[in-house]
Amino acid sequence: MRRHPRGHAPRYRGPFGATLVRDGEVICAVGNTVVKDTDPTGHAEVVAIRVGCRILKTLDLSGCVTYAPCEPCPMCVGAMMLVGIRTCYSASTDDDAAEHGFPVTHLRAHLDGSDTSPFDMIHVTEGRSDCDEIWTEFEKLNA
Numbered sequence: 038m039r040r041h042p043r044g045h046a047p048r049y050r051g052p053f054g055a056t057l058v059r060d061g062e063v064i065c066a067v068g069n070t071v072v073k074d075t076d077p078t079g080h081a082e083v084v085a086i087r088v089g090c091r092i093l094k095t096l097d098l099s100g101c102v103t104y105a106p107c108e109p110c111p112m113c114v115g116a117m118m119l120v121g122i123r124t125c126y127s128a129s130t131d132d133d134a135a136e137h138g139f140p141v142t143h144l145r146a147h148l149d150g151s152d153t154s155p156f157d158m159i160h161v162t163e164g165r166s167d168c169d170e171i172w173t174e175f176e177k178l179n180a
């Protein structure tokens with residue numbers, strides 16, 4: 038078995054899944070695709086959103102709830118919020134995930150402001166007018 042650069046054995050799927058439900062009906066039940074697709078964003082909750090949006094032919098999953106074995110990471114919470122999902126049921130915690138090699142505590146610490154060192158968010162002013170032009174063009178195209 039090839040060793041992960043950090044010294045951990047690769048996680049083939051991870052013990053992660055997600056089920057998307059609306060009005061008591063299962064829309065989809067999926068697994069994590071991170072390793073299968075070489076996609077670090079392939080968390081089960083995100084996969085459920087991708088599949089659910091395709092099945093329901095919408096970008097708005099309001100009214101859906103998610104069931105996942107483990108507490109969703111901040112990326113997944115953000116993705117669920119982005120599409121209108123307001124509830125996720127889970128039993129395992131971040132601490133459980135970290136104990137088994139899937140730490141996300143650094144993400145939560147950054148987001149709650151207790152540790153801003155993992156990521157620099159730099160707002161630049163140079164080039165702002167170019168960005169304003171993009172917004173203007175966008176509004177023209179969608180008028």
Ligand SMILES: [Zn+2]
Pocket residue numbers: 080081082109110111112113114
């Ligand atoms: Zn996640």
